[in-house]
Amino acid sequence: MGTIIAPSILGCRHGELAGAAAGLERDGADWIHLDVMDGVFVPVLTFGAGVARSICSTVSIPVDAHLMVERPAGLIESFAEAGCRYITIHPESSEKHIHRVLGRIRELGCSPGLALNPATPPDIVRWVAGLIDLVLIMTVNPGYGGQKHISSMNKKIRTVRRILNDADRQDVLISIDGGVDSTNAKILIDAGASVLVSGSYITSSSDRAGAINSLKVFK
Numbered sequence: 001m002g003t004i005i006a007p008s009i010l011g012c013r014h015g016e017l018a019g020a021a022a023g024l025e026r027d028g029a030d031w032i033h034l035d036v037m038d039g040v041f042v043p044v045l046t047f048g049a050g051v052a053r054s055i056c057s058t059v060s061i062p063v064d065a066h067l068m069v070e071r072p073a074g075l076i077e078s079f080a081e082a083g084c085r086y087i088t089i090h091p092e093s094s095e096k097h098i099h100r101v102l103g104r105i106r107e108l109g110c111s112p113g114l115a116l117n118p119a120t121p122p123d124i125v126r127w128v129a130g131l132i133d134l135v136l137i138m139t140v141n142p143g144y145g146g147q148k149h150i151s152s153m154n155k156k157i158r159t160v161r162r163i164l165n166d167a168d169r170q171d172v173l174i175s176i177d178g179g180v181d182s183t184n185a186k187i188l189i190d191a192g193a194s195v196l197v198s199g200s201y202i203t204s205s206s207d208r209a210g211a212i213n214s215l216k217v218f219k
């Protein structure tokens, strides 16, 4: 199976995000990754469901909304209505009922994802394995593009893969987000990743199609 490449458009000009997403689709992206930041969970504020809607209506590939927000429960309906296929939430947010919110994302017709900050223990996956389609393992601390990849997360990728296998959820995708480039793509896939989110490596390249292609590692 080939790797799913999900470019993050965080580093693109915010007045032209739908155009940037369309260009990345032409360049071979499998998904578009949207970094939604509320200025509280992380210091930066990005965009909301209106921008997501214009991106979803411009591309035909799945859009993956990564909600780095304190209160995801209040936002999931608008991101589902916007057309996002995957909606991923953080257990480190102030949402107390992660289990319920993941179930609600499913009810809205989307695929629920759980994102883990670097210091968050992976065991939580065991308790929501029946509810999710994706685990997003952060390999930087969320908030900014262009940070250094934390390679010690390889062990967490293997642990999450083992937890999912034990729960008979081999179908759940493991997505890696943060400092992904051609030097670590194969290592991440070998550890058990199936989706590579990549921001600055792709969007700062003068050959975005070439950068996307360089991440397409085959298992």
Ligand code: DX5
Pocket: 008, 010, 011, 033, 035, 066, 140, 141, 142, 143, 144, 145, 146, 147, 177, 178, 179, 180, 197, 198, 199, 200, 201
């Ligand atoms: C970080 C975001 C990432 C980021 C990835 O908070 O979740 O999606 O845009 O960018 P790079 O690939 O530059 O680390």
Ligand code: ZN
Pocket: 008, 033, 034, 035, 066, 177, 197
């Ligand atoms: Zn992200």
